[in-house]
Amino acid sequence: MADKLNIEEIKKNKDGLDILPDLLRYAETGFDTIPPEDFALFRWYGLYQQRPNDGHFMQRIKVPNGHLTSEQLRTLGNIAIDFGRNLIDITTRQDFQYHWFTINNIPEIYRRLEEVGMTTCGACGDITRNVVGCPVTGITKDEYFDSLPHAQAITALMVNNREFSNMPRKYKFSVCSCHMQCAQPEINEVGFYGVKKGDQLGYGLMVGGGLSTKPYFGAEMGVFVKQDEVIKVARVISEIYRDTEILRKNRGQARLKFYLHDPKIGIGGEAFLKLIEEKLGYKLEEGVPNPAPRDAETDHLGIQPQKQEGLYYVGIGVRAGRLTGDQLLQIAELVEEFSDTKTGRTTNKQNFIITHVPEAKLEALKQRMDEYGFDYKPSIFKRALVSCTGIEFCNLAVTETKEVGRRVSRELEERFPDASRNIRIHFSGCPNNCGQNAIADIGLRGMKTKGPEGVMIEAYDILVGGGTGNDRAFSEVAVKKYPGHDIATAIGNLYEGYCNWATGDQTFRDYVRAHTKEQLEAVAKNLPMPEAVEQPVPTA
Numbered sequence: 001m002a003d004k005l006n007i008e009e010i011k012k013n014k015d016g017l018d019i020l021p022d023l024l025r026y027a028e029t030g031f032d033t034i035p036p037e038d039f040a041l042f043r044w045y046g047l048y049q050q051r052p053n054d055g056h057f058m059q060r061i062k063v064p065n066g067h068l069t070s071e072q073l074r075t076l077g078n079i080a081i082d083f084g085r086n087l088i089d090i091t092t093r094q095d096f097q098y099h100w101f102t103i104n105n106i107p108e109i110y111r112r113l114e115e116v117g118m119t120t121c122g123a124c125g126d127i128t129r130n131v132v133g134c135p136v137t138g139i140t141k142d143e144y145f146d147s148l149p150h151a152q153a154i155t156a157l158m159v160n161n162r163e164f165s166n167m168p169r170k171y172k173f174s175v176c177s178c179h180m181q182c183a184q185p186e187i188n189e190v191g192f193y194g195v196k197k198g199d200q201l202g203y204g205l206m207v208g209g210g211l212s213t214k215p216y217f218g219a220e221m222g223v224f225v226k227q228d229e230v231i232k233v234a235r236v237i238s239e240i241y242r243d244t245e246i247l248r249k250n251r252g253q254a255r256l257k258f259y260l261h262d263p264k265i266g267i268g269g270e271a272f273l274k275l276i277e278e279k280l281g282y283k284l285e286e287g288v289p290n291p292a293p294r295d296a297e298t299d300h301l302g303i304q305p306q307k308q309e310g311l312y313y314v315g316i317g318v319r320a321g322r323l324t325g326d327q328l329l330q331i332a333e334l335v336e337e338f339s340d341t342k343t344g345r346t347t348n349k350q351n352f353i354i355t356h357v358p359e360a361k362l363e364a365l366k367q368r369m370d371e372y373g374f375d376y377k378p379s380i381f382k383r384a385l386v387s388c389t390g391i392e393f394c395n396l397a398v399t400e401t402k403e404v405g406r407r408v409s410r411e412l413e414e415r416f417p418d419a420s421r422n423i424r425i426h427f428s429g430c431p432n433n434c435g436q437n438a439i440a441d442i443g444l445r446g447m448k449t450k451g452p453e454g455v456m457i458e459a460y461d462i463l464v465g466g467g468t469g470n471d472r473a474f475s476e477v478a479v480k481k482y483p484g485h486d487i488a489t490a491i492g493n494l495y496e497g498y499c500n501w502a503t504g505d506q507t508f509r510d511y512v513r514a515h516t517k518e519q520l521e522a523v524a525k526n527l528p529m530p531e532a533v534e535q536p537v538p539t540a
Helices: 007-015 018-028 037-047 071-085 102-116 148-158 227-243 256-261 270-279 325-338 357-374 402-415 483-500 508-512 517-525
Strands: 046-050 057-061 067-069 088-092 094-103 175-176 191-196 200-207 223-226 303-305 311-316 321-323 343-346 352-358 384-389 425-428 444-452 456-464 476-483
Touching: 007 037, 018 037, 018 102, 046 456, 057 102, 067 071, 071 088, 071 094, 071 343, 088 325, 088 476, 094 102, 148 175, 148 227, 148 270, 175 311, 191 223, 191 227, 200 517, 223 357, 227 270, 256 270, 303 352, 303 517, 311 357, 321 325, 325 343, 325 352, 325 357, 352 357, 402 425, 402 483, 425 508, 444 476, 444 483, 456 483, 476 483
Parallel strands: 175 191, 384 425, 425 444
Antiparallel strands: 046 057, 057 094, 067 343, 088 094, 088 321, 191 200, 200 223, 303 311, 311 352, 343 352, 444 456, 456 476
16 A cells, blocks of 8 residues: 555655654554554665565565674574564575564564664665675675775665655665675666776776666766765765656656666766766766676675685575574574674675684584585575565565475476586566566566466566676566476576587576577477577668
C-alpha cells in the first residue's frame, strides 16, 4: 500500500528521520495502530512490511564496506535467534537482512545494535543506502591504496544527516581501490574507483549507474579525484541530486541515472561534470583511462596472503547468501579466536571473509571450519551465485529465488564436480533486478507462465552475457518463460556448452557473443543447434 501513496507529499509533512519516535511508540500501541504513511517512512530505518503483510517485517542492517567486529557478529547472530526465526541473509550491498520481526521487538533490537555501534538508518528509503567497497581493502596486495577510510567518511557524511534525508529516491555509493573494481562502480549512482596518475594515487569517477527495470552504466566523468577531495565531491553530487526538482515529478524516473541518461530529461555526463565543478568552485584534474580489467567480477575468496607479512584472509562461501543465527555465532567465534584484529567482512556476492589470520593459525582455522561445515574452497556455483529475497518474503516478487538458487547450485555441483571455468548466476524474483541479473553471465528473471493443463507455474526468463569491467554489458534474454522446476538443467546446458566451446581465457560473455540467441536457446533446451543466420544489413 505504501508504494501507492504520494511519497513526496508524505516527506513534505515529515522527514523520514523523524519517524523513529513513532516507530518505537507503535511497539507499545501495536501493529494495527500504524497508519499507511508511516509504514512508508519506516523504510528510512530499514524496516519493510514482509509478505503477506500480516504483522511481520523485514529489517535491513547497514554494514559500511562490509566491515564487522566479532562483537557485532555475535550481536547480529543472537538477534536472528531471538527475533528472526534463526534466519539472516547477506545482501548485494554487504548488509545483513532479517525476517519475521514484529513491531513490539523493535526497541530491543535497535538497543542491541546501538550498543555495538550499528545502525539501520538509511538501510532503505529515499536516502543514502549502504556504502559498498572492496571487502579486502587495506589488506589485499592488489590495490592502489586502502579505500575503507573514504567509505567510512562518506557514510559519516550521509547517515542520520538531515541535509540528505530527503533524496528523490534511494541513493547509492561505491568506493573501491582494488585493481579488480569488485565493488561495481558502474552500477551505483556515484562510483569512485582507484587509479594511478603519474605518482599520484586517487580515484576515477562514474556517475549515474543503476539497474532495476531500466539499467544504465554510470557515465565516466573523465576526472582524477584526489583522496582529500572525495568528501567534497561526494557532497556536491549529493546536493545536485537532492535539489534537482525534475527528478521529483515522476517517481519512476527519480534516480540519478535518468538525469544523466534518459532521452527526455538526461543532460549527459559532460553537462553533469560542469555542475559538479560549478559547485566545487574549481575544475577537477583531468583523469586517466579507466584501468578496470576486462572482467571485473570477483569476490576475493580463497585463502590469500595479505599485504601484512604473515597474515592471511580466508573466504567462506555462503550459498545464496543465507545463514542461520547459529552459523553467524560460529563465524563470530572463529573471528574472535583466529583474527588478530577480530574482524571480518561481508562481500557484495553475499559471502564472508575472515581477515588478519596469522599463518600459524591457518590449519587450526581450516579444521574448525570443516567441523562447522563452512566452505573455504567453495565451488564456482556457490561462490558466484547471487539471489534476491524472492516470493518467500518480498511483496514484489512473483517467484522463489533463495531456495531455488540453493537447490540449483547443489545440482550444478553434482553435474560438474570439477568445474573450473567461472560462471556467475544471479536470481531475481521479478523484473526489478534486485538480484542483479542484468550484470550476470546467466541471469534469471522471475515470472509466471501457463504450465500443463493451463495451471500457472513459476518460470524464469534466462538472460545471458552481462558483466562489469572494461568489457561491460547488460545481459539479454536468450530464453523466455523457462519452467522453474527444471531451471538447473537449462543453466547446466549453457555452462556445458560454454566449457566445450571455450579455450584459454575466453569468458562466458565471449561465448554468448559468438552465438545467436536462437543457438543459445537451443543449447539451453538441449535442442539441435540451428545454423547462424546472417543478419541483413540495415538500409538507409
